[in-house]
Amino acid sequence: MNSAVTPRLEVRDIEKSFPGVRALRKVSLQVFPGEVLSVVGENGAGKSTLMKILAGVHSPDAGLLLVDGQQQQFARVADAMQHGIALIHQELNLADNLNIGANLFLGREPRKFGLIDDQTIRRQAESLLQRIGLKFSPDTLVRDLTVGQQQMVEIAKALSINARVLIMDEPTSSLSAAESARLFEVIRDLRQQGVSIVYISHRLAEVQDLSDRAVVLRDGSTAGSLQRGQITHDNLVRLMVGRDVSRIFSRSPCPPGQTVLEVHKLRTATWPAHEVSFSIKAGEVVGIAGLVGAGRTELLRTLFGIDTPLSGSITAAGRQLQLRSPQDAIAAGIALVPEDRKQQGVVLDMAIRQNIGLASAHRHSHAGFLSFATEQAQSAEMCGRLRVKSPDDQVRVGNLSGGNQQKVVLGKWLALRPSLLLLDEPTRGIDVGAKQEIYQLMDELAQQGLAVLFVSSELEEILGLSDRVLVMHEGRITGQLQRDALSEQAIMHLATGHFAEQVVQ
């Protein structure tokens, strides 16, 4: 990019911290007119935080923010919008009980005699929808649109405030391939119209396809910047991970033991038409790959007794299990490290010790009274074994980093000595160092004879850790891959709904 051009939006040496995490350290970024700038990085690298600062959701602890070369301070989202900067969140922010027109002008409705001027809304909405090629009447209720169409409405909403910088946070994470293609067309059109796009994604193929420039973040710092010609998968991964990928993962395969769990023709409410069958042995690490919405989380939830299966059987050690609640699953030796760590994994406001004891308190109780001594011993053991980094175990779990929180969740379960460990996106929102520790732990646990079944959206993780991979698509297992048959292409092929020509057993 020509350095004589003034960046439309620029940040210099931005710093931002949250309790327990230093999200950004001295990050600088420039956005030029009419370019697509991709910001990539692993989960927890600071992408979302940076975008929220650009859009006025958070204010930085330190650093400068410039719009058209002028220093600005955004105290709130409205300030950023005033300067033509709009953020489209990962989670859509539409009122789905209202129609498209009402959503586009929510909070700044044109008025006539003090009443909402529906005619003007409709006229303007129609031209906005036309601009992004969405063929719907402004009177359509948002809830009647698909996720992809709702995303378009969000974009139209951004355009309606004359956005000159459009920030998109993982816009394709819940879109179908066709919807994604449509989105890319719109992005290219907008670039043509002079709109700058800041595109966040960890789908590297998309980044390679779309971007004029890419900035890579790692652990809250800028790891590097790539120009159009340099944006390749390998370059991106090297910058994102910062070291040789194979060194992060350590899987020392061990001979599998007895079958720990056998799932036969299981159907869940999300995909009632499709069945899942598989089994897992002690000492095995099995990865479940697939796109968002393939039914992976639902499968784990069903195995943990949170969701009830529609039909099918789950057998452990020759005994058929009736999993009506997590208590049943725990009694059968199953533990789940859930996807949403802060909401489902830990109680943020409780201390480490109490969290570790949460699932096992009743086992060590005397006549209903807590055994504080056992609790303390257990917590000390787990903190040591899992290397939880904290001055002591009375620290509130909310003050820990994501990685240490995840270790607390693991500690809670290991205290119960389960035979099957389910992990749902075990490294989401965790920095690289802690990720490596979690991977090591998973490996160690498998060597100690645990069966480990994990869901991950990060292909590197699936490739690096699994002895065997189950690939899911729309609620069914489209294929199983053994470690020696694993490749990114093979997984993506199955994940997009192509069945394996021959299922490798």
Next chain:
Amino acid sequence: MKGKVLGIFSVLAALCLCLTLATANPWWNPAQSQFLDLDNIMNLLSRTALYGILGIGVAFVIITSGIDLSIGSMVCLCGVLLTILLKVDYQPQQPLSVTRMTAADRTILVAGSTESLKPGDTVRFTGGVGSGLVLTVESATADRLVVRETLTRDERDGRIVRILPLESFDATSLTATLPATTAEANDQLQLFRRDGSVTGQKITAVAERGTQLQLTLARDPGQKYHSDSFAVVLRRSQRCSIPLAVLIVLITAAGLGLVHGLLITRLRLQPFVVTLCGLLIYRGASRWLTNDNPAGFGELQSILGPVASGRVGLLLKGDKVLFGIPIPFFLMTGLALIAAVVLTRTVWGRYLLALGRNEEAARFSGINTGRVTVMAYVICAVMAAVGGMLFALEYSSISPSSFGNSFELYAIAAAVLGGCSLRGGEGSIPGVVIGTAVMQVLNNMIMLLRIPQSLEYTIIGAVILLGVLGDELVRRAAARRRLKQSIT
């Protein structure tokens, strides 16, 4: 949590100090303070105890991030229920109901049989205009009775009871002698004269003398009844024994709490809505059960009343208790201790705190969150029942349309002042008790400083608001401090 309890405790201490000074005359002489007046302090302790019991109960529900609005009505229902279960009745033996009394042939027709009567017996007719007539049986056949006396008018309706001539009365030993009949101590002896006058006295002792019965009365019925009068023994009956009545009330409350809990956990109804309906339903039920009439414990008040109004004397002057700890205060302290132990030292308490902070994480940890939550509502209802019975005894006469009104708000406010967060997962029992005391001292302040009573709610509301505001500011400051520490 400890900080919060200390905070509210210092508020209480400051309030007490200010009130002491403000009500002393001159202000530097606290010995003359109206606030420190022994009666006032005893009263405060007693009220704190009663409201404290309700507060402790609702604290458990608030910790689940729920709410119980039905406490006031539950208090009323339980109070009313206790009065009904303990109702004492005095009835004569074998009363006969009259279907028709004909003056012309001196005949009385009764429903049922007259076989218990023989010629020469005396009966007393009540009902209609001729109430209180003393009649002598001439003949009794089947359901037909002929009397010797001249009747002045026909009656369609009434009741006759066999009465006995009083054989003698010894005014020094207060002993009445009657022909054989059944009687027990605590029954009542009703005495009549032919002129229709009537009186009654409690029987304190019964002795058989051959075919006669000697009844010792509690008091002299009056000279005119000493001779030429008739008597009937009214048998005492009480619906339930006291322990049984208390048990029934507690079980009823526990059952209602269970229903609240199940509706909230199983059917996922909102606690606010469920208990709001409870508030309306139990209030209505109480009014219906009593026909909207004031309810009381009658003669049992003197036995049971001290449970609520008794004092364990610490400072005596002769027989008079100058200062004593109210009995409900001991009760509340005991319940508070148990509650505190349950909350902080049992598995159930730990699970309650965990699910209050994060229900989902608790469920994902294998905690049966439904059962733990239901238990909290049961405890709250049972505590309301204990409070309700004590309040009813303290008030002695309760009016079902107003008794317990807005007590739930006092309880919730005390819990919030004491450090419970309506977001759940936070609360301390000592805090709730101190919070209750703050509310009662405020109430006391309004009275002592002659602040218009109409401002009561305004002042209490403002103080709670300030308390919660202060707490929030402290919390934010702490969060900022934590943030700074975590960065460095």
